[in-house]
Amino acid sequence: MDRPELPLAQLHAFLVLAEELHFGHAAERLGIAQPPLSQQIRRLEDKVGHALFARTPGRVDLTPAGRELLPAARRALAELADGLAAARAAGSGRTGRLRLGFAASLAFTVLPGLLHAHRERFPDVRLEIREMTTAPQLAALRERRIDAGLLREPPPDEPELKFMTVLSERFVAVLPAGHPLARHRTVEVAALADAPFVMLPRASGPGLHDRIVELCREAGFVPQVAQHAVEWQTVCALVEAGLGVSLAPAGIRRIRLKGVAFRAIEPGARTRVAVAWRADDTSPLVAGLLATMSEAGPTAAPPAARPAPR
Incomplete structure (x- = not known):
């Protein structure tokens, strides 16, 4: 036999009357007239099959059936309130993954x-961050394995995705510390024409790879790539080992290697960092991330390089 469904309005009316033990006071608290309250209680008693209140002139008391229902009614309404709060939080992007x-x-x-x-703005959102280069990020976005990505030099022809610039970062020359050009404050890109290059493979980040090649072409040469490395830390280690030079975003200066010098380049050039997301994504979690980034606005990275030692 199916259990009768108990309308939440009737449970609420029952709970208020059980607390007030007075129809007039309970009706006033509920913001309704006394007759509709009496009707709701009678309908609930019909579903239960027993009287929930003993009515005597000037007095209302819970019956044994009413006392049994009271804790269950409180739990049901409390769980509903918690569920509604959780749903509102999820719908507003204040919780979730x-x-x-x-x-x-x-x-x-x-x-x-x-x-x-x-995290300051959305402390209950669980962030899962995944390190990956640009091309894998684009694939993961299209395949819905990530919700958003921070990447360099986003492609111009991705109709499924949207991009918003969050950082404009200068390029620097990456040189072995003993390289003659490391004695200068700035390095002409053209001066690197005869040096072997250490670069990220194009498959990892086509946009950034092509931007570096473009800088070299504008300086009158095509970089002669001697080594490839997927991570910038490896690029710097190979430069330190004397296997070549590189052009890189200025932020990698924080990779501390004694045998590597970072120098500003002339002419100056910048790389674009953007947040990417799916064009059809209506998730409030993604909207919250974009709002956080929009508040800060596109920012510029620190100066291109520290001065060379005198």
């Missing part, structure tokens, strides 16, 4: 501040 991809080099620039600001 947000999966964020990020390029490793951004751990030196925009990522720490972004995570701190987002």
Whole structure:
């Protein structure tokens, strides 16, 4: 036999009357007239099959059936209130899980501040951050394995995705500390024409790879790539070992290697960092992340390089 469903309005009326033990006071507290309250109680008693209140002139008391129902009614209404609060929080983006991809080099620039600001604003959102280069991020977004990504040089032809610039970062030359050019405050890109290059593979981040090649072409040469490395820390280690030079976002200066010098380049150039998300994504979690970033606005990275020692 199916259990009768108890309308929440009737449970609420029952709970208020059980607390007031007076129809007039309970009706006033509920904001209704006394007859509708009596009708709700009678309908609830019909569903239960027993009287819930003993009515005597000037007095109302709970019956044994009413006393048995009271704690269950309180639990049901409390669980409903908790559920409604949780639903409102999820609907407003104040709780839930947000999966964020990020390029490793951004751990030196925009990522720490972004995570701190987002946690301050949405402390109950569970952030899952996943380190990956640009191309894997784009694939993960399209396949819905991440919700948003922080990447460099977003492609111009991704109709499924949207992008918002969050950082404009200068390029620096990455040189072995003993390289003759490391004695200068700035390095002409053209002066690197004869040097072997250490670069990220194009498959990891086509936009950034092509931007570096473009800088070299504008300086009159095509970089001769001697080594590839997927992570900037490895790029710097290979430069320290004397296997070549590189051009990189200024943030990687925070990779502390004694045998590597970072120098500003001439002409100056910048790389664009953007947050990416799916164009059809209406998630309030993503909207909350974008709001955090929009408040800060596009920012510029610190100066391109520390002065060379005299």
